[in-house]
Structure formats: C-alpha cells, structure tokens
Amino acid sequence: MPELPEVETIIRELKPLLTGRTIKMVEPLWAKSFVDQAERPVSGQTIRQIRRIGKYILFDLDQSHLVIHLRMTGRLSIQNNQFDLNDHPHLRCLIYFEDGSVLLFEDTRKFGRIYHVEQAEQVLKEVGLDAFDPQMTFDYFYSSLKKRKMGIKAFLMSQKWIAGLGNIYTDESLFRAKIHPEQLCTKIGRKKAKELYDAVQYILQKAVENMGSTISDYRDAYGNPGQNQLYFKVYKRAGQPCFNCGTLIEKKRVAGRGTHFCPKCQKIRGQE
DNA sequence: CTAATCACCTGAAGGC
DNA sequence: TGCCTTCAGGTGATTA
Incomplete structure (x- = not known):
C-alpha cells in the first residue's frame, strides 16, 4: 500500500505527537510483526527523531532504532485513551508509552514489520537514496x-x-x-x-x-x-x-x- | 547482473 | 449462495 507519499504523510502526522515520548513496552500480537535484533531493551527509551528513507519509517531512540515498513496493508495510529479491541481486528503490535498513549500497528495481510535494531543499516543495507534526498540530483x-x-x-x-x-x-x-x-x-x-x-x-x-x-x-x-x-x-x-x-x-x-x-x-x- | 517465479497473508471481486 | 481463480500501494529468496 504505502509508497513514499503515504509514508511521508504518516510521519508528518506522527512527528509532533510522538517525538519525546518514552516507550514503556512493546507488545507483539502477531510474532512476526516485531523483530527485535537489538541488545538493548526498547523499554525506557525515548523517541528523539522520526524520519523516513524511501518507504521505511525510522524512530531514532536514545540507543537504538525502530524501523517500520508497512508493506501492503500496514497502518499506524495513536490512541490516547482506552481503545476497543473489537474495533481493530487486524491489530499486530502495540507500543505503549509512559504517558499512557499507545501506538497501534494494524496490518491485515501481516507483511509489515517493525524492526528494533542498534543500527538502521541492518535493515536498510539494500536501500538507495531517497527520491527527495538533496543528493538525488x-x-x-x-x-x-x-x-x-x-x-x-x-x-x-x-x-x-x-x-x-x-x-x-x-x-x-x-x-x-x-x-x-x-x-x-x-x-x-x-x-x-x-x-x-x-x-x-x-x-x-x-x-x-x-x-x-x-x-x-x-x-x-x-x-x-x-x-x-x-x-x-x-x-x-x-x-x-x-x-x-x-x-x-x-x-x-x-x-x-x-x-x-x-x-x-x-x-x-x-x-x- | 537481470528476469521470472514463489513465498509470505488476507480479503475482495468476478466467473460459473 | 457457494466454490474457484485472480488480484492487490511490497520485498526477499531462489532459480534460470
């Protein structure tokens, strides 16, 4: 589903809402959706920057990174209060924050991934320059x-x-x-x-x-x-x-x- | 190196 | 109504 413009739209919306928030815990509901390849725990880390390379979304944390690819049907949204699980039949992963808010990762076809890695390059090694990168002359x-x-x-x-x-x-x-x-x-x-x-x-x-x-x-x-x-x-x-x-x-x-x-x-x- | 075909998944749509 | 096939904003592995 999402190509560059869709991913760009999503990060522009997430940036002001999530930057500076501290992760309490990550709860995968479909095991393959969350791939943790980092030594350090994701819990307790704060989102310092949100950016994008191609179709990948990057959350730069204090000591590591979350790299998200929505593939065909992935969606991200924030719930500030209690949300009804019945409204989200394709929920694959939840990221809870210290302030009580939650980031929902929904994905009907289960192709999307959230990687937790020390270096973003572990996921992006085959990805070239972004179409909007100033170096893409x-x-x-x-x-x-x-x-x-x-x-x-x-x-x-x-x-x-x-x-x-x-x-x-x-x-x-x-x-x-x-x-x-x-x-x-x-x-x-x-x-x-x-x-x-x-x-x-x-x-x-x-x-x-x-x-x-x-x-x-x-x-x-x-x-x-x-x-x-x-x-x-x-x-x-x-x-x-x-x-x-x-x-x-x-x-x-x-x-x-x-x-x-x-x-x-x-x-x-x-x-x- | 490049092309083609699966594989990974679910759901919608069209043909019979 | 139901069954079967094909198709879908993507990518990664494998095989020619």
Missing part, C-alpha cells in the same frame, strides 16, 4: 540509470537506486515522461532521462500535497484516506481513454507487476 539519477541493463520500470521499482517509488507512482511517472515501462535504461538518453527525473519529482510532490492515494486499505495516522487517487492518469485506468490522445490505456505484467500505460504516448524508442 539529476546527474546522480542519470549516472545510475544509464549503467543498468534492465527495463525502466524494474529500475524505478527496485529501491536500490532511487527509494520510494512503488507500483502506482512508477506508472504515473512513466506516463508523465512518456516512456514505455519496458524501455531499456541504456536506451534512454540524457534529455529523456531529465523528463523522467522531473516527472518523478512532480508526481511524488503532488501526491504528498494530496495526502497520498487510497485504493482500499491506506489510511493516514488519523484514519483518513488520501485524495491523490482522484488524479491518476493511468493507474487503474485500463480500458479507459488516455487523457492525452484518447487511445485506450493498456494493462500488462511488467517487472512482475500489473502495469498501466498508454501504448501510443509511451512508445519504446531505440535511442533519444
């Missing part, structure tokens, strides 16, 4: 792109060279840049790559402004859906006319994922 983007002998969709999705894009925003970015998802990276010239870089920044920024996209499961920390799904140009629009040219949007499996694109606007090119 066009030159950086293009130099990693032109070396890869893979399709452009696989490149954008991998998280290794640019972190934060998932299936929705990859398809939307490629449509905006008018690049076919199976276009080989090595065949994308500097000019076209710049259009893609700009498209990625634009698409992600607009999605953050719209508080993320909700297809079915995604909710922010207050339980609200996003609004960005109202602005999709290709995602979930198979069989509907392209907003540019009227050609029907196609759906095809690319890089293992259902991929939406306009066959006329997004042609595979030999070079450009």
